[in-house]
Amino acid sequence: MIQILIIDDHPLVSDGVAAMMKGLDYMQIMGACKSGKEALFFLKDHFPDIILLDISLPDMDGIDLCEQIRKQNKKTKILGLTSTNEAGIIRQFLAKGGNGYLLKNMERDELIMAIDEVINDKIYLSKAANQKILEQYQSVNDAVKSTPVLTRREKEILQLLYEGFNGPQIAEQLFLSPFTIETHRKNLLQKLNVNTTQLMLRYAKENKLI
């Protein structure tokens, strides 16, 4: 028998989950808590096999609660059941000891599958959550590439600096204020991780940025 605890401040949600589980005699809802405080109190003398945890609770942050529960109890599985689908949140939830992440607009089959997977020591991510994580991965991949991507204006300014123009001259040529040029130059120095314009030009040349 899988003992389940639901932590969600919305009373209807636990009703919905209970309805979905009707007829599955190997799952039992042992309780529903409406706040983090109530849950922590409940967990002092109850040991559910799995917790369905909403991350937006009235009294505390669900991610923090996940971390606290994980500290007290290493065995209980924690499955996020929430309506927030944001990569950063999902990642952090898993990092703080969550075993899976499920969105509330799930199908009945998905819920049952998620519980089964998590009980069998696997990590479960709902399809939409998985998609978000993959998108994130793509952008991480971009960021890892060693040479930074220059903006169009940065390229132009770098080129003109290379041709020997100074700030005010470039400003005149591009119809921009000298202040703007100076900001672009400072940004370039920081992006290419160099201290002087000379080093910057050398780096740009070596990496074929100009």
Next chain:
Amino acid sequence: MRNKYYFGYYVLSFLLTCSSVFSQTVAQRKIDSVIAIAFMKNPDTNAVKAFSELQRYHFNLGQYDSALYYCNLSLPIAQKVNNVDKLSRIYYNTGLVYTNLTRYDSAKIYINKAMKMAKENLDTPLLINCYNSSALLSNYQSDFKTAVQYMTSAARLIENSNNPELLIFLPQTYGNIGHNLMAENQFEKGIAYEKKALVFKKYPDEQRYRVMLHLDIADAYIKLNNTTQAKLHLDTSKIYNSQLNNIQVESLVLNSEGYYYEAVNNLPASLAAYLRAYKIADSVTNDYLKSEIADNIAKIYFKMNNHAMAEKYAITSNNIAKSLHNLKVTASTYETLKKVAFEKGDFKKALFMSEQQKLYSDSSTNIETQKSTVYLEALYENEKKENEIAVLTLSNTSKELAVLKTNRLLLIGGLTASTLLFMMGLLYRNSRQKRLIAEKDAMLQQEQVKFLERQQQIVSLQSMVNGQETERTRIAKDLHDGFGGLFSTIKMYFSTLQYEQPILKDDPLFIKSYELVNSASEEVRRIAHNMMPEVLIKIGLLQAVQELCNSISAGKLLLTKLQTYGMEKRLNASTEVMLFRIIQELLNNIIKHAKATEAIIQFNKEDNRLSIIVEDNGHGFNLQETDNKTKAGLASVQSRVSYLNGKLSIDSQKETGTTIMMDFLLNEP
């Protein structure tokens, strides 16, 4: 920071010396007969004189209301008998009384009247007094620049006249200059001037004056961290004070004692001294002194961790200081209030106090003021030397001419011409200097007004925007938790129903309902997310922008990239929300109007400088030709950027793209 009050005493002593000294014991005996003269049936010059004596008598006792009463009585009589000498002095005395009643506007009017008459009648002693009183008034209102102007005028008058009766005012004047330099944080110079004043002997009211000088010097030494010298001067002042019987001076000495103990970190002793000083100041209703001492007490209580008392005294001091336009004390009390609020965990209040403090301290410690004070002092010294040189040259010329004795006519002509030239030069110099000072003054004031206006704009914008964001967060949360939860549950029931009644899977009506519920729940989530993404609050700006980019890129129409440099630490929460809104709006514009295929968002942060660039490769736009919607969008970006004290520049090229650059100077801890 403190003790501008001493200054008042210097001027007070002028009043006594300028007119005949009126001993108090004599006064008590004579008072009845004086009253009899004063209230005679057909008032004449004698009545005016009697009123003046009565007025002085009450003034010396610190009964300023009565003094004012007699001033008001004598004024019409003096006007009637048309005694210019008396009338100008009554004006002056009335001004002084108002000063002591802390009614500075009225004081200014009367002293100006007296000053005008003194100038017309070449009444040098009165003119000196007027200059000094005006300096005092300016000083009370934290306008040190004007104060120094008046004081140098007074010093020049005294030094140029060879009248021994006037020379006795020199110690006071040196003291005043020294004192003002101290108020401008130039302690060494201030000490030098006041020590110069200590050299003088046998001038009226010397004893009280010495107490003040020693106290001032002691305070300056404390500021310079030289507590041994400070103790020495404090003790000297106590010795002089024990021979005096002046309750207000007593309170000043106690105040300095408290300050000294505070410097050597003996807080209980310091508090005791301050409290005694405060009691006296309260009993003689000297508001200026009271607010300064209350401020000191508040600080001590705060150091002793008694926050309730600290707050109480700070509020008392704050109320008085604000009504007296004492900017420094006001700023200082706001600082204490800020700390108290901070300790209580009331950060909103602390922030408010901090903003107030900034407002007041910026206007009081304006570097410009300090600079110009130094400048004026230099001008004065310079002029003095030039005068000496001019005088020497003049005497040389006359000597040579006398020796030659060639042409008497030439001698006289030369002398007259050079004197005339010299005087014209002086006059020209004088007027030019005055004009310069006036111009500088006007400029400073204009800057001040602009600064205050800007502050006010920012504050009102801030509260508006903050309110908006709070509202959005609340609505998003309600939507998300309330509506979102409801729709999710309906969907759960549908899903269960479908499982329990397999026949429904083929019912088109059921399928349609199911789909609609599904899209409704998606829609609610999307709206709530756009209103306030949770990741922005919980994880931070960069992750929120990254996810915004991800979801835009996922649509395949616009490839959006985020690059960040030096953004390891989170910014403060309200700044992050504001920056997110800006980027959201700019990306919206790009999607809707730019027809771009790529966009780059770039954050560069170095120390306090933050530069954000949003660049696209769309078809660009001309600010004049944009439609109203884009304009509204850009206006909202502009207002948010200026809310953060930033600078927005739009650089758009037709058919090439647009680069939007925002620069901020963040004042993060």
